[in-house]
Ligand SMILES: Nc1ncnc2c1ncn2[C@@H]1O[C@H](COP(=O)(O)OP(=O)(O)OP(=O)(O)O)[C@@H](O)[C@H]1O
């Protein structure tokens with residue numbers, strides 16, 4: 086969606102290692118924003134982004150406008166159930182329909198042999214893979230959809246375009262999120278009670294200046310199904326708000 090940072094540029098570099106030609110898309114997709122979310126405030130800086138992509142050797146930038154993507158009469162929606170349930174799908178009704186729909190359109194417009202997405206948006210990646218599998222997409226085939234590990238700031242905070250919304254004070258406090266997740270994961274691996282450990286993590290976040298924890302859950306990394314303990318494939322998913330900004334992160338247990 087643009088406002089490119091090093092996490093995005095890492096996707097470009099990972100793509101360049103796999104592909105002959107790298108194409109980037111930038112499109113702030115209205116259909117994945119809910120009412121009252123930050124569609125209007127979302128940073129748009131196409132000229133700067135374009136220069137960054139050029140210096141990374143990206144061959145083509147595909148940046149359609151909203152009217153081209155959704156012309157008058159547009160009426161189709163792609164809805165992926167199962168992996169979309171709960172977490173960001175629970176907090177942001179319709180969000181993953183918007184994501185699946187626009188990604189299917191972007192895939193059909195560009196017809197890439199492969200595609201790369203960040204693991205910061207782990208549930209999104211699961212939704213996109215499910216859609217590609219269920220719709221028998223050929224460009225790209227589901228096996229050519231790759232996840233790229235989350236790129237973090239020096240203090241552990243996952244890079245995100247939304248970090249730019251944070252004041253200096255909230256930016257410093259935001260690093261509590263990955264740190265508290267690491268601590269909770271260590272305790273869970275140590276055999277401590279999952280519910281109590283996650284409740285303590287939530288308290289730590291609220292104490293550090295977060296205003297709300299939208300969710301803090303263990304889920305199966307592939308199916309995104311709920312878990313109450315470590316099944317060997319568990320991942321911790323958290324969304325929490327600080328200074329009005331909603332941050333998400335996820336880590337393996
Ligand atoms: N820190 C990161 N590390 C790896 N990939 C990332 C990171 N941040 C974003 N991405 C990936 O970049 C792609 C574009 O994401 P998007 O434009 O939504 O950026 P974003 O920085 O995640 O924005 P926001 O957090 O505000 O939604 C997605 O595949 C996303 O997972």
Ligand SMILES: CC(C)(CO)[C@@H](O)C(=O)[O-]
Nearest residue numbers: 086114117184187188206
């Ligand atoms: C997958 C995506 C491009 C759909 O708009 C967006 O959600 C993103 O950039 O993560």
Ligand code: BAL
Nearest residue numbers: 086117118180206209
């Ligand atoms: N990075 C996922 C896009 C969104 O938050 O809408």
